[in-house]
Amino acid sequence: MSTAQRGGVAASAPTPAAPGPGEDSVSAALAGLLRGEIAAAGGWLPFERFMERALYAPGLGYYAREAPLFGAGPAAGSDFVTAPELSPLFGRALARQLAQALAALGGPGGADVIEFGAGSGALAEQLLDALEALGMPPRHYAIVELSAALRARQQARLARFGTRVRWLDAWPARIEGVVVGNEVLDAMPIMLLAFDGARWLERGVAWRGDGAGGGRFAWEDRPTALAPPAPGPFPPGYVTELHRQAQAFVRTLAGVLVRGAAFFVDYGFPEAEYYLPARRGGTLMCHRAHRADPDPLSDVGRKDITAHLDFSALALAAQEEGLQVVGYTSQARFLMNCGLLPLLAGADLRARAAAQKLLTEHEMGELFKVLGLARGLDFGHDGPLGFAAGDRTHTL
Numbered sequence: 170m171s172t173a174q175r176g177g178v179a180a181s182a183p184t185p186a187a188p189g190p191g192e193d194s195v196s197a198a199l200a201g202l203l204r205g206e207i208a209a210a211g212g213w214l215p216f217e218r219f220m221e222r223a224l225y226a227p228g229l230g231y232y233a234r235e236a237p238l239f240g241a242g243p244a245a246g247s248d249f250v251t252a253p254e255l256s257p258l259f260g261r262a263l264a265r266q267l268a269q270a271l272a273a274l275g276g277p278g279g280a281d282v283i284e285f286g287a288g289s290g291a292l293a294e295q296l297l298d299a300l301e302a303l304g305m306p307p308r309h310y311a312i313v314e315l316s317a318a319l320r321a322r323q324q325a326r327l328a329r330f331g332t333r334v335r336w337l338d339a340w341p342a343r344i345e346g347v348v349v350g351n352e353v354l355d356a357m358p359i360m361l362l363a364f365d366g367a368r369w370l371e372r373g374v375a376w377r378g379d380g381a382g383g384g385r386f387a388w389e390d391r392p393t394a395l396a397p398p399a400p401g402p403f404p405p406g407y408v409t410e411l412h413r414q415a416q417a418f419v420r421t422l423a424g425v426l427v428r429g430a431a432f433f434v435d436y437g438f439p440e441a442e443y444y445l446p447a448r449r450g451g452t453l454m455c456h457r458a459h460r461a462d463p464d465p466l467s468d469v470g471r472k473d474i475t476a477h478l479d480f481s482a483l484a485l486a487a488q489e490e491g492l493q494v495v496g497y498t499s500q501a502r503f504l505m506n507c508g509l510l511p512l513l514a515g516a517d518l519r520a521r522a523a524a525q526k527l528l529t530e531h532e533m534g535e536l537f538k539v540l541g542l543a544r545g546l547d548f549g550h551d552g553p554l555g556f557a558a559g560d561r562t563h564t565l
Contacts (some may be wrong), residue, residue: 174503182367199229199470203386206450207376213389216465217413219374220358223469225315231470232316232356238288238473248473249456251352252434252500252533253291256524258516260295263349263432264505266555267296268305270347270430273546280429281335281346282307286353287314290323296349297330311335322424340425348422348431354483355475357414361453362395366405369396372464383550386466398482399444408451409444410476416486419542421489428545431492436536437478444479452477480540481565487542495548496541496556497565500527501534503555 203222207214224231232238238248252259267282274280281460282300287293293310300306310333314320320336327334361372370390378384422431437443443452455462457472465474484494498506504527513521526532541553551557 195229195234196468196470199223199226200386202226202229203374203469204376205376212471213373213375213391215371215373216361217358219386220465220474222392223465223474224356224358226470229470233318238319239495245479248458250459251288251291252527252537253295253351254289255526255533256520257291257295258512258520258524259504259527260292261299261512262276262509263292263434264296264299264303264381265507266301266432266503267347267349267554268300269548269554270543271300271305271307271450271547273331273548274429277305278308281309281311281344282308283311283313283341283344283346283348285313285348285350286356287323288319288351290326292349292351293323293327293334297327297333309333309335311337311341313337313340336435340421342425344422344426345428347429348426349433350431351434353435354412354415354418354433354478355437356473357412357418359415359453360395360410360411360413361451361477362392362393362409364403364407365390368525369393371395372408373502385454386469388466392489397444399440401444402446403444404446404449407446407508408453409448410451410453410479412476412479412482415478416482417490419483419486420490422542423492423544426492426542426544430495430541430543430546430553433483433540433542434503435478435540437480437538439497439561440479440481441564443477443481450523471473478538480538483540484562484565492542492544494541494562494565495543495553496539496560497562498533498538498539498559499561500539501530502559503539504528506555506557506559 193411203219206222222230225232225233271280282296283294293312297310314323314336363370363372372388372390373392374386375389376384377387395411453463453465453476455465455472455474480497484497489493513524516524528534539555541556
């Protein structure tokens with residue numbers, strides 16, 4: 170599998186990219202911040218908190234820095250590529266599903282689209298153009314973005330849309346519209362669990378000094394009452410993740426989604442596949458300069474940290490809060506249902522080659538999934554367009 174996109178397997182012996190201007194000092198400052206938090210917490214920090222600070226600490230975390238994160242290759246200084254960066258046909262196909270939901274909400278200009286974690290703004294641009302072409306423009310396109318650096322990039326890219334695009338600092342009190350998130354849930358901090366053969370332990374981070382003023386971050390496990398939702402059996406040394414923050418996000422969404430739908434595109438598995446005994450190392454992965462490695466404790470703040478999703482847990486959280494799971498399928502099947510193949514037929518050779526990566530099993534087509542949620546929305550007799558064929562909700 171290519172490691173150019175997030176969700177890929179680790180490359181052997183990854184070569185670290187040379188730090189950009191000021192990156193060493195920023196990483197050192199973030200490491201100092203984490204060392205202080207570890208000391209204040211008694212010498213041990215849950216990995217969930219470590220990951221949150223490594224990614225989002227203001228001015229220091231990976232997503233708070235100015236460096237480019239998204240791009241087609243390392244020559245641009247980017248670390249990974251997402252589907253909208255890979256091909257504009259991704260957004261054009263997804264727009265057909267959004268248009269169907271917007272039509273059910275009252276037609277053109279009748280409801281908003283809200284995107285969480287809009288990255289470079291590529292998907293927002295594609296969706297706005299495609300929805301206009303489909304005759305189903307939203308009332309407004311709102312973006313919820315935690316990163317000030319990314320928000321600035323989005324504002325520059327989307328300036329031509331004027332006041333139709335808005336940026337929100339927090340959740341709206343009520344949502345009557347369509348929510349979309351592409352590779353946003355996987356970047357939410359996770360809890361790590363380790364099994365020693367007899368009990369489950371929570372994996373956290375400690376600081377190991379070398380006696381000469383230096384040292385390193387190191388893993389340290391502590392007893393916990395938590396365990397994976399699957400029964401196992403699990404071999405000794407098994408490590409896995411719990412996605413408490415992603416589940417909390419879905420529950421919050423359910424609390425404010427009065428009427429509408431939500432579509433999340435990300436990589437992951439249903440519970441039965443996520444907690445397979447053979448997946449003994451878990452799915453935690455880092456990405457930098459289009460290479461992957463499994464060590465989040467080194468070069469903090471200078472690389473992405475991510476984990477695959479347990480889609481069963483997300484679907485259950487949604488259902489418990491009153492949302493309907495309206496579909497779950499592979500990205501390839503979803504995009505084909507939304508008309509990607511005719512779009513490919515009309516594209517030139519280079520564009521077709523890039524878009525094929527959205528569909529092929531060894532690239533993004535199978536590993537990436539789409540989860541659809543809704544409340545109070547009638548999609549018609551055939552249901553949501555993107556799940557018309559190949560729906561896998563029964564596997565959740």
